[in-house]
Amino acid sequence: MIEAISLSKHYGAFTAVDDLSFQVDAGQVLGFLGPNGAGKSTTMKMLTGFLSPSAGSARILGHDMQRDALAARRRIGYLPEGAPSYGEMTVQGFLAFVAQARELRGSAARQACAAAIERLQLGSVLQQPIETLSKGFKRRVGLAQAILHDPAVLILDEPTDGLDPNQKHEVRRLIQAMAADKIIVISTHILEEVEAVCNRAMIIARGRLLADDTPQGLIARSRYHNAVTLRLEGAEAAASQLSELPQVARAEISDGLLTVFPAAEGLFEAVSDAIGKHGWAVQELKLEAGRFDEVFRRITAGEEAA
Amino acid sequence: MSALRTVLQRELTGYFATPVAWVFIVIFLVMTAVFTFYLGGFYTRGIADLEPFFRFHPWLYLFLVPAISMRLWAEERRSGTIELLLTLPLTVTQAVLGKYLAAWLFLGLCLLLTFPIWLTVNYLGDPDNGAILAAYLGSWLMAGGMLAIGSCLSALTRNQVVAFILSVVVCFLFLLSGLPMVLDLFSAWAPQLLIDAIAGLSFLAHFADISRGVLDLRDLVYFLLVIGFWLAANVVVLNMKKGEA
Numbered sequence: 307m308i309e310a311i312s313l314s315k316h317y318g319a320f321t322a323v324d325d326l327s328f329q330v331d332a333g334q335v336l337g338f339l340g341p342n343g344a345g346k347s348t349t350m351k352m353l354t355g356f357l358s359p360s361a362g363s364a365r366i367l368g369h370d371m372q373r374d375a376l377a378a379r380r381r382i383g384y385l386p387e388g389a390p391s392y393g394e395m396t397v398q399g400f401l402a403f404v405a406q407a408r409e410l411r412g413s414a415a416r417q418a419c420a421a422a423i424e425r426l427q428l429g430s431v432l433q434q435p436i437e438t439l440s441k442g443f444k445r446r447v448g449l450a451q452a453i454l455h456d457p458a459v460l461i462l463d464e465p466t467d468g469l470d471p472n473q474k475h476e477v478r479r480l481i482q483a484m485a486a487d488k489i490i491v492i493s494t495h496i497l498e499e500v501e502a503v504c505n506r507a508m509i510i511a512r513g514r515l516l517a518d519d520t521p522q523g524l525i526a527r528s529r530y531h532n533a534v535t536l537r538l539e540g541a542e543a544a545a546s547q548l549s550e551l552p553q554v555a556r557a558e559i560s561d562g563l564l565t566v567f568p569a570a571e572g573l574f575e576a577v578s579d580a581i582g583k584h585g586w587a588v589q590e591l592k593l594e595a596g597r598f599d600e601v602f603r604r605i606t607a608g609e610e611a612a
Numbered sequence: 613m614s615a616l617r618t619v620l621q622r623e624l625t626g627y628f629a630t631p632v633a634w635v636f637i638v639i640f641l642v643m644t645a646v647f648t649f650y651l652g653g654f655y656t657r658g659i660a661d662l663e664p665f666f667r668f669h670p671w672l673y674l675f676l677v678p679a680i681s682m683r684l685w686a687e688e689r690r691s692g693t694i695e696l697l698l699t700l701p702l703t704v705t706q707a708v709l710g711k712y713l714a715a716w717l718f719l720g721l722c723l724l725l726t727f728p729i730w731l732t733v734n735y736l737g738d739p740d741n742g743a744i745l746a747a748y749l750g751s752w753l754m755a756g757g758m759l760a761i762g763s764c765l766s767a768l769t770r771n772q773v774v775a776f777i778l779s780v781v782v783c784f785l786f787l788l789s790g791l792p793m794v795l796d797l798f799s800a801w802a803p804q805l806l807i808d809a810i811a812g813l814s815f816l817a818h819f820a821d822i823s824r825g826v827l828d829l830r831d832l833v834y835f836l837l838v839i840g841f842w843l844a845a846n847v848v849v850l851n852m853k854k855g856e857a
């Protein structure tokens with residue numbers, strides 16, 4: 307279990323993390339979401355014990371990160387922001403160093419390295435100095451280093467930054483595959499990533515916790531939740547006719563798309579009926595789950611505090 | 613202990629993974645030769661010892677040791693690897709000692725590579741090899757003292773140039789503190805005890821005997837204390853940085 311207890315971090319007069327408290331249990335994949343400068347990285351640095359908090363404390367698997375950091379660090383895998391690594395070392399040399407520092411010896415070390423190399427597909431660059439690798443490979447080396455010792459707790463600061471879509475997909479699959487028996491915290495500003503891999507999402511801005519929910523729960527907070535969007539000719543006329551329906555609260559047109567917002571249950575059926583009744587030529591029709599980006603913007607703009 | 617060795621090994625192989633180590637070794641050897649033969653008058657003295665060789669070591673180290681120490685922590689901080697290193701299951705003390713010992717061993721290697729001059733002096737005459745050994749040891753200890761200063765100052769900044777300049781200045785003060793020029797500044801007003809203390813801190817004073825081959829226990833203890841003090845300060849600086857930045 308990860309426990310953050312009133313974590314705060316001040317840089318001079320500036321408050322980067324402001325009284326943050328939360329718990330993460332095994333099996334959870336927590337996504338830290340927030341605009342740049344929200345305090346995500348600072349929080350992770352305190353969770354891993356790299357920074358000491360100005361106030362509050364962090365406990366990992368029962369170990370206090372200030373008093374008992376070594377025991378905790380043995381069980382944490384950490385990808386710091388920007389995936390730093392020793393550029394002059396080869397991938398192989400670097401992973402061997404981390405294995406040794408992780409107290410793995412002999413065949414255990416070799417197996418751990420081989421497994422990480424396999425999982426992150428680093429086989430083709432093993433003998434290359436890390437500084438000569440592409441950004442995507444560097445990030446994967448950072449991830450390999452983090453999962454090398456099969457840690458119970460994984461803290462990954464922007465694990466997919468700089469990866470191409472295929473690589474992003476691979477890393478997400480990797481995280482999902484490891485999720486069952488680990489505690490995983492990732493930070494990102496890519497909303498779809500949270501939907502794809504996390505079963506819990508926390509939105510922070512200006513160092514404060516603004517929302518803590520499942521990704522689905524957050525999406526359901528969208529004003530688009532259960533709205534119906536259509537693309538059709540004569541959107542204005544259709545809008546005014548749909549507005550008459552008791553299930554419709556409001557109709558909006560933007561970019562040629564007509565969206566009707568629900569006032570009551572059964573909106574989608576009512577809209578379908580109306581389409582049939584009026585014989586509209588509809589090119590596109592969808593029931594919206596909600597729009598994550600809209601929720602994110604609204605929450606981080608300070609209009610809502612959870 | 614094994615964590616310390618892990619860090620030490622990584623550092624040491626790191627030196628030779630780039631041309632830096634080789635460039636440094638060459639510069640070190642060339643400078644040593646220049647100092648010994650041109651400025652020291654190695655041949656013209658007509659005495660079979662290495663005094664002209666060791667006499668210039670403090671001034672050689674004044675610039676070459678900070679060139680090694682400047683990157684120790686500043687580079688880790690600039691590249692972000694410090695975050696990786698200090699979240700591995702090892703203590704700050706182990707990291708400091710591992711990096712320090714690697715650099716010190718490297719300087720020791722540079723010193724060992726000056727062996728041709730020792731061969732030369734043995735070929736030309738019949739020197740006191742015990743004294744030469746003592747002087748080598750003393751020289752290495754002095755390099756270690758400057759290295760500890762540089763390592764600590766390198767932890768203060770992410771900028772290697774700043775680390776270099778700070779280290780040169782502080783090492784310079786430690787070198788000079790025994791000279792009359794410096795002591796005169798204090799003698800007008802400071803109590804004798806303080807003046808003695810300042811004079812006692814001088815690298816030059818402690819190295820002077822050593823370079824003649826007299827390895828006094830007090831000089832040995834002095835250099836070990838200097839190293840211990842600055843490395844402890846190094847650990848304190850790194851721990852403080854956890855709290856503030």
Ligand SMILES: Nc1ncnc2c1ncn2[C@@H]1O[C@H](COP(=O)(O)OP(=O)(O)O)[C@@H](O)[C@H]1O
Pocket residue numbers: 317320322340341342343344345346347348349857
């Ligand atoms: N060493 C530092 N000194 C001063 N301010 C800092 C320092 N590190 C981070 N900050 C500030 O703290 C805030 C939070 O930073 P960070 O945790 O990196 O945000 P995020 O990872 O969410 O983008 C930012 O405004 C940043 O400028």
Ligand SMILES: [Mg+2]
Pocket residue numbers: 346347348387463
């Ligand atoms: Mg960040």
